[in-house]
Amino acid sequence: xxxxxxxxxxxxxxxxxxxxxxxxxxxxxxxxxxxxxxxxxxxxxxxxxxxxxxxxxxxxxxxxxxxxxxxxxxxxxxxxxxxxxxxxxxxxxxxxxxxxxxxxxxxxxxxxxxxxxxxxxxxxxxxxxxxxxxxxxxxxxxxxxxxxxxxxxxxxxxxxxxxxxx
Numbered sequence: 001x002x003x004x005x006x007x008x009x010x011x012x013x014x015x016x017x018x019x020x021x022x023x024x025x026x027x028x029x030x031x032x033x034x035x036x037x038x039x040x041x042x043x044x045x046x047x048x049x050x051x052x053x054x055x056x057x058x059x060x061x062x063x064x065x066x067x068x069x070x071x072x073x074x075x076x077x078x079x080x081x082x083x084x085x086x087x088x089x090x091x092x093x094x095x096x097x098x099x100x101x102x103x104x105x106x107x108x109x110x111x112x113x114x115x116x117x118x119x120x121x122x123x124x125x126x127x128x129x130x131x132x133x134x135x136x137x138x139x140x141x142x143x144x145x146x147x148x149x150x151x152x153x154x155x156x157x158x159x160x161x162x163x164x165x166x
Contacts, residue, residue, distance in 0.1 A: 001032040006073040006117070008041060009096070013073075013123035015045055018131055026051045027063055064089045069130050069137075074098045075117065080105055087111055087148045092140035094126045111140055111147040 002008060007028065014026045028038065028051065035053065042051045057063075060082075064070060070086040076099035083093050083105050093112035095101070101114065108114040113126040130137045 002034040002037065004074055004076060005030075005032070006075050006096070007034070007038050009118065009120055009123065010071060010073040011038070011041055011045065011047075011051065012120035013127065014051065015047055016120055017124035017127040019127055020047065020050045022131060023050075024068065024131070027067075028053045029056055029060060029063065031056045060085070061089060064091055067091050069094055069112070071123075071127075072096065072098065073117075073123070076100065079103065083112075084148050084151055087144045088151075090141060090145045092130070092137065092144050094123070094130065096123065105148070107143075107147065109136065109140065111143045113140070 010026070010028075014020070019026065030053075039053060042048055042053070054063075064086050067086075069092045070082065072080060072083055072093060072095040074080075074096070078100070080095075080098075080103070083095065086093050087105070093106055095106050095112060095114050096117035097114060098117065106112045106114050113129060115122045115126045130140075
């Protein structure tokens with residue numbers, strides 16, 4: 001849904017980035033109420049061959065694991081589960097500073113890139129950095145899994161156990 005997910009920003013930044021020229025596709029997953037509008041935007045920009053819109057899946061991990069990186073362009077999020085899922089798979093994230101981004105899940109230039117919201121040029125530059133700066137990309141990729149260990153079931157269970165026992 002455009003109001004929350006800000007997909008227009010994502011599409012505009014993708015189109016401005018080097019990703020289409022490098023034949024790196026953008027996969028959008030979902031069935032939100034704005035799907036027709038987003039599909040029309042993709043057609044109007046003539047990027048249908050590079051942006052694929054697929055239905056929502058309860059098991060997106062095949063797509064996540066095949067990704068170079070994932071992207072979050074939301075204006076606001078409660079707790080960003082898609083970011084956790086990506087990082088847990090060892091896939092770094094490019095994210096805008098959404099409302100509540102201070103949750104600390106994404107650490108700029110450690111497990112992903114965190115950029116200002118509302119500016120497709122800045123977001124496109126972040127995409128390009130992950131394609132052109134291999135050292136940065138590999139560092140973020142190497143840090144991705146360990147960066148979310150504090151959210152693992154085992155870690156949370158131990159915290160609950162400590163809380164209950166105290």
